[in-house]
Amino acid sequence: MPKPKKPDPDHNLYRRGETWWCRYVLAGIEQRVSLRTTDVKAARRARDRLLRDAAAQREGRGPEPIHKWEDAVEAYLAIQETLVRSGSLSARTAARYETSLIQLSETLEGTVLTEITTATVLDFVIARREDDLSSSTIRNDLTAWSRVLSVAATLGWIEINPARNFDRKTYIGRDADLLNPPVDAEVQALFEEVATWSEDIADLIRWLRETGMRLAEGLAIERGDIHPDGRHATLRRGVKRNSHGLKTRTIDLGRAADMLPRLPLRGRLFPSLSLDSAVVSTRYGQWRRQRQGRENREAAAQGRAPVELARFRLHDLRHAFAIASLTDDPTCIYRLMEHLGHSSVRTTEVYTRFLRGEGAQRRYTRDPNLFGSLPPLADIMLQRRA
Incomplete structure (x- = not known):
């Protein structure tokens, strides 16, 4: 048969x-x-x-209804609101997802859900890379995307979730894989040029480079967070959370302490800048792109090749501080871990791997006359005795 x-x-x-x-x-x-x-x-x-x-x-029945991206977002946000009220999702995480959804909607608005494929996701990732976004930001975007499509799948609007199935390891990687912090001379050149545009952002750039703070931490720090000795600060706002709550920590300000006399005596140290790090990053990115555009036009008018300006994010100043600290004192990794607020030394070890590999030449480009690093242990011991 x-x-x-x-x-x-x-x-x-x-x-x-x-x-x-x-x-x-x-x-x-x-x-x-x-x-x-x-x-x-x-x-x-x-x-x-x-x-x-x-x-x-x-059979005389109508076709299946067509559901679009905004339908799925609306359904997800209703569920997210319930999760926030129940305490299953923090308000801060929900706000981060909503920020990602704003970016995603610029690309996906009006798109039929069944037309979203892994190719759609890849195109989005490539575009975000071209905008010089970090791996962690792109991963956050894809997480928000995946959550929306998960709701759509539960409602029977789609059969698979392309954002969940997307190979993040291959196409996104880790920020550590793309680590390329600016050297001291590049930061100084940026500081001087930005000062002609915005003295407030120029001061923020120096502060971030001298302290290694995250951008959100630098924007949120207040005069009341500075200790009476004027050399230390306790970070309570803008810090990352873990399962146990805020990672509040005390840091040595190093050379940033010399900036305090010309910063506000009350309230935030950078009151003219938005508390929203995304707003400040966007403003800085726009200035950088406009500055490069001016250089390109001037070069074309003069018949020469344009100078490619150094491209790095404000967050890269934190990496530059870490690299300088390990260059000045290779034994400081555990102190550096605590200073940066890492929960594990494995996170901090990315900088030692960088210095053993692509960053091996950093000791030749380090200029301590321009910027400082994590204070030496001997100085810390002297301060404690005093």
Whole structure:
């Protein structure tokens, strides 16, 4: 007895070039529809939906409703609000997801959910990389994206979650893999040029480089956080959270203490700048792109090649502080871990790996006359005795 033939998984499918099309009959007329994908698995899913809609029309039923990105976002936000009220999701995390959803909606608004594929995700990741966003920011965006599509899948609007299935390790990697902090001369050049545009941001740049603070920590620090000795500060705001709450810590300000006399005596040290680190980062990024644009136009007018300005984020100043500290004192890694607020020394060890590899030349570019680093242990011991 002959074995029954297995159904052809690609029935009703054919290709024009690299794009998949679907062929079927409706009301006695052959229909040929582009599925607008080069992925055979996505084509099969799109074909199945078309055939289900055709069957529904033959039976006098309407086609399946079409759900778009904004429908899924609305459904997710309703669930997120419930999670925040119940304490299952922190308000801060929810706000971070909403920030990512704003960015995602600029790309996906009006997009039918079933048309979102891993290729869509890859295009978004490439665009975010070109905007010089960090790996952690892109990962946050994809997490928010995945949460929205998970709700859509639960509601039966989609069958798979492309954002969850996307290979983040291959296409995003870790920030540590892309570590390239600016050297002291580059930071000094940036400081001098930014000062002609915004003295407040120039002061912030020096403060971040001298302290190694996160941007949110630097924006939130207040005069009341500075100790009476004027050399130390306790960070309570803008710090990262863990399962036990805030990672409040006390740090040595190093040379940043010399800036205190010209900073406000009450309230925030940088009151003219937004508390929202995303706003400040965006403002800085816009200035940097405009500055490069001016250089490109001037070079074209003068018939020369444009000078490519150093490209680094405000967060890279924290990396520059860490690299300088380990260059000045290779034994300071545990003190550096506590200073930076890392929960594990493994996180801090990324800087030692950098110095053993691509950053091996950093000791030649280190200029202690321009910027400081983590104070030596001997100085700390003297301060304690005093």
